Amino acid sequence: MRPDMNNYPVQLSRGGLPNMTPRSTRTVGPTSSHSETNSTQSTPTKSVSKPTSSGYRSKFDGGIGGGRAGNFAALYRGVPVTGGSSTTVVNTVEVPHFDLKEDPSFWMDHNVQVLIRVRPLNGMEKSMHGYNRCLKQESAQSITWIGQSETRFTFDHVACETVDQEMLFRMAGLPMVENCLSGYNSCMFAYGQTGSGKTYTMLGEIDDLEVKPSPHRGMTPRIFEFLFARIQAEEESRSDERLKYSCKCSFLEIYNEQITDLLDPSSTYLHLREDVKQGVYVENLSEFEVRTVSDILKLLTQGSVNRKVAATNMNKESSRSHSVFTCAIESRWEKDSTTNVRFARLNLVDLAGSERQKSSGAEGERLKEAANINKSLSTLGHVIMILVDVANGKPKHVPYRDSRLTFLLQDSLGGNSKTMIIANVSPSICCAAETLNTLKFAQRAKLIQNNAVVNEDSTGDIIALQHQIRLLKEELSLLKRQNVFRSLSFGSTVKDTTQAQHTACSEKMYETDQQHVDGSLALESKGIIRMSTKQVRQREEETRSTKMMVRFREDKIHRMESLLGGSLPQDTYLLEENKALCEEIQMLQAKVDKNPEVTRFALENIRLLDQLRRFQEFYEEGERDILLDEVSNLREQLLHHLDGKSIWHNHPNVNGQPQEAMCISNQDNSLHLELKNTVNELEECRRNLNSCLEENQKLSREINDLQFMLDNIKSTTRDNDGNIKSIKDFQDTSEALASELDILEGVENGMECIYTTSVMKHAEEILDLQLELDILKIILKEERSIHGK
Numbered sequence: 089m090r091p092d093m094n095n096y097p098v099q100l101s102r103g104g105l106p107n108m109t110p111r112s113t114r115t116v117g118p119t120s121s122h123s124e125t126n127s128t129q130s131t132p133t134k135s136v137s138k139p140t141s142s143g144y145r146s147k148f149d150g151g152i153g154g155g156r157a158g159n160f161a162a163l164y165r166g167v168p169v170t171g172g173s174s175t176t177v178v179n180t181v182e183v184p185h186f187d188l189k190e191d192p193s194f195w196m197d198h199n200v201q202v203l204i205r206v207r208p209l210n211g212m213e214k215s216m217h218g219y220n221r222c223l224k225q226e227s228a229q230s231i232t233w234i235g236q237s238e239t240r241f242t243f244d245h246v247a248c249e250t251v252d253q254e255m256l257f258r259m260a261g262l263p264m265v266e267n268c269l270s271g272y273n274s275c276m277f278a279y280g281q282t283g284s285g286k287t288y289t290m291l292g293e294i295d296d297l298e299v300k301p302s303p304h305r306g307m308t309p310r311i312f313e314f315l316f317a318r319i320q321a322e323e324e325s326r327s328d329e330r331l332k333y334s335c336k337c338s339f340l341e342i343y344n345e346q347i348t349d350l351l352d353p354s355s356t357y358l359h360l361r362e363d364v365k366q367g368v369y370v371e372n373l374s375e376f377e378v379r380t381v382s383d384i385l386k387l388l389t390q391g392s393v394n395r396k397v398a399a400t401n402m403n404k405e406s407s408r409s410h411s412v413f414t415c416a417i418e419s420r421w422e423k424d425s426t427t428n429v430r431f432a433r434l435n436l437v438d439l440a441g442s443e444r445q446k447s448s449g450a451e452g453e454r455l456k457e458a459a460n461i462n463k464s465l466s467t468l469g470h471v472i473m474i475l476v477d478v479a480n481g482k483p484k485h486v487p488y489r490d491s492r493l494t495f496l497l498q499d500s501l502g503g504n505s506k507t508m509i510i511a512n513v514s515p516s517i518c519c520a521a522e523t524l525n526t527l528k529f530a531q532r533a534k535l536i537q538n539n540a541v542v543n544e545d546s547t548g549d550i551i552a553l554q555h556q557i558r559l560l561k562e563e564l565s566l567l568k569r570q571n572v573f574r575s576l577s578f579g580s581t582v583k584d585t586t587q588a589q590h591t592a593c594s595e596k597m598y599e600t601d602q603q604h605v606d607g608s609l610a611l612e613s614k615g616i617i618r619m620s621t622k623q624v625r626q627r628e629e630e631t632r633s634t635k636m637m638v639r640f641r642e643d644k645i646h647r648m649e650s651l652l653g654g655s656l657p658q659d660t661y662l663l664e665e666n667k668a669l670c671e672e673i674q675m676l677q678a679k680v681d682k683n684p685e686v687t688r689f690a691l692e693n694i695r696l697l698d699q700l701r702r703f704q705e706f707y708e709e710g711e712r713d714i715l716l717d718e719v720s721n722l723r724e725q726l727l728h729h730l731d732g733k734s735i736w737h738n739h740p741n742v743n744g745q746p747q748e749a750m751c752i753s754n755q756d757n758s759l760h761l762e763l764k765n766t767v768n769e770l771e772e773c774r775r776n777l778n779s780c781l782e783e784n785q786k787l788s789r790e791i792n793d794l795q796f797m798l799d800n801i802k803s804t805t806r807d808n809d810g811n812i813k814s815i816k817d818f819q820d821t822s823e824a825l826a827s828e829l830d831i832l833e834g835v836e837n838g839m840e841c842i843y844t845t846s847v848m849k850h851a852e853e854i855l856d857l858q859l860e861l862d863i864l865k866i867i868l869k870e871e872r873s874i875h876g877k
């Protein structure tokens with residue numbers, strides 16, 4: 089029997105908890121010393137969570153989310169929205185109110201749920217930016233970010249500014265307790281920028297809770313109030329089964345990637361371990377058995393004061409660490425001589441602020457701290473992105489071990505857990521960028537698929553176990569037969585005899601590889617069961633909406649009949665028709681929003697919008713024009729190069745630099761040509777020289793011959809006594825020979841002179857040309873380097 093949900097009892101009796109004195113306490117949210125007009129704060133007393141930092145008023149004077157008394161409360165009074173139509177109110181005092189729809193059955197086919205919580209504007213935001221909001225809510229599932237470009241998001245739930253702690257608990261916390269009692273691991277995260285309300289959501293105000301429970305107490309105290317109430321009721325109603333629950337709690341923080349036991353702060357640098365039986369666990373982390381809400385409160389109080397808090401620009405005492413409060417819930421009962429054990433782990437996680445360091449004004453130590461906090465958070469974002477890919481059928485390695493946070497919570501992300509992600513946002517225009525980031529994070533997280541299973545085990549006497557084994561064996565052989573039948577039915581053309589052979593063969597195969605087949609059958613049947621359960625739920629959902637549509641149509645027919653029969657006045661008919669159509673629209677909208685394809689398209693839309701925004705910025709900053717100029721310049725240069733010679737010839741007086749370069753390059757070419765000609769001429773000269781030398785040699789030989797002849801003649805002109813025979817003869821001959829010799833020598837000298845002059849001339853020309861060429865090369869080089877710059 090369940091306790092009355094509207095009035096679930098709060099147990100405050102003492103349990104098996106060691107005596108722990110909370111060091112100090114401080115309040116969460118509104119304190120009586122704050123007023124709407126005065127945003128200065130009183131010095132906060134130390135407390136289990138954060139003090140007001142931005143001018144919230146207390147529950148006593150009508151602060152946000154408080155008792156809603158006084159003038160200020162009136163400012164925040166929600167405007168009820170009927171029939172799904174909402175006015176676009178984004179810069180006014182009043183905002184539309186949407187009731188959260190409680191749907192415990194939702195958890196049956198969704199293991200991950202995402203809820204957006206919009207906190208009210210705070211005093212600082214109002215004084216600096218008035219009531220200008222960056223968010224516009226349209227329904228209890230959809231919200232639009234109205235920044236540069238509007239982006240509509242749909243989530244499982246959107247809790248508007250006027251949703252209070254109680255309402256939120258009913259929506260998100262209560263079904264979570266039920267899940268735990270059914271044996272499902274459960275996890276609740278609070279994500280968001282600093283000051284967005286994570287601690288308010290998870291812990292809230294827990295001062296004097298034992299004396300007078302505050303309406304501002306958050307999810308954690310409420311979850312345990314309800315859990316213990318349910319446990320008591322269950323134990324009483326199933327006393328015949330001797331049902332007994334036991335709960336053990338631990339509280340840790342991850343700060344700068346180090347794990348500290350918040351219930352024993354001297355226990356730091358704790359290690360994460362993993363084994364098959366326990367999964368991931370923290371070694372040497374203290375655990376306390378709890379039986380009452382009072383026990384829980386003591387642990388929360390003690391742990392929370394130990395949380396590291398540090399001042400940032402945005403929140404005076406902002407939590408700089410991730411805190412994880414865990415409760416292991418175990419139940420035992422006996423039935424049919426069997427002892428059954430059910431187990432569930434509940435993780436309640438308050439993450440550190442997700443904002444970028446720049447906006448939080450972190451410096452020095454704080455900056456280092458922020459880097460580590462961001463390491464855990466960026467890994468969380470990365471893990472979620474990969475899990476979305478995995479959910480879309482892309483097998484990938486999930487880097488859980490990249491941060492302590494993801495390693496510790498790996499079951500809650502894509503594993504065996506039912507997980508609720510609460511993304512906290514501020515609606516103020518000054519937080520638009522961070523709010524958009526949080527919404528995008530939440531949108532991605534919505535696509536994660538977990539695989540939650542009931543953690544249950546049964547042990548009993550031998551007879552009961554044997555009975556169970558027999559039942560399981562029967563089930564298994566039935567499955568085998570079904571499998572064989574299925575494989576046969578695929579080949580429907582195969583004849584009976586072949587079928588028989590096939591069956592025999594298949595059965596033989598089962599015998600020979602029994603273990604393998606059993607394993608794969610078990611896996612296969614699990615898969616089939618999961619798939620069929622999903623399909624059944626889908627069908628149920630479809631049937632439900634079809635039934636609704638039929639009901640709408642029947643009502644309409646009925647109304648029309650009444651109108652025709654005259655029993656319904658036309659005005660009333662139109663009003664009713666209008667109301668019915670609004671309801672129908674709302675139902676259809678909810679159906680559309682629940683479609684996973686919508687989420688996928690929304691993500692794609694966000695991506696494209698981002699891209700568009702980048703292009704627009706690019707366009708607006710004039711970069712496009714500069715680039716276009718550059719492109720056309722380059723294109724011209726290319727054309728000049730391709731058509732260089734003709735341009736040089738056609739426009740010899742063009743002053744542009746490219747033309748000059750072209751001119752130099754043309755000069756270069758003609759010099760090369762000249763050099764080639766000179767080399768050819770030189771070669772010719774060399775050839776001439778050789779022939780001259782040959783001629784010279786020939787003449788020398790002739791001179792020698794003549795000399796020889798002369799000597800001979802001389803000898804013949806003397807008589808035996810050596811006297812000259814005739815002086816006159818001799819002189820004549822001698823003169824003739826000498827003149828002949830002169831002529832020959834003259835020819836030789838002339839030839840040599842001609843040759844030398846020609847060679848010298850050519851050598852000089854070559855040197856001149858070489859010099860000219862070198863100078864031009866230097867000029868060309870300089871010109872090119874100037875162009876290159």
Ligand SMILES: Nc1ncnc2c1ncn2[C@@H]1O[C@H](COP(=O)(O)OP(=O)(O)OP(=O)(O)O)[C@@H](O)[C@H]1O
Pocket residue numbers: 116117118138139140141142144152153154206207208210280281282283284285286287288289403405406407408439440441442512
């Ligand atoms: N829904 C709400 N209704 C009323 N007050 C709220 C709400 N959400 C947050 N606040 C107030 O806003 C202030 C900041 O909230 P809180 O400390 O929970 O932020 P936080 O996200 O935990 O910040 P941090 O990351 O720095 O720890 C607190 O004074 C809190 O009481």
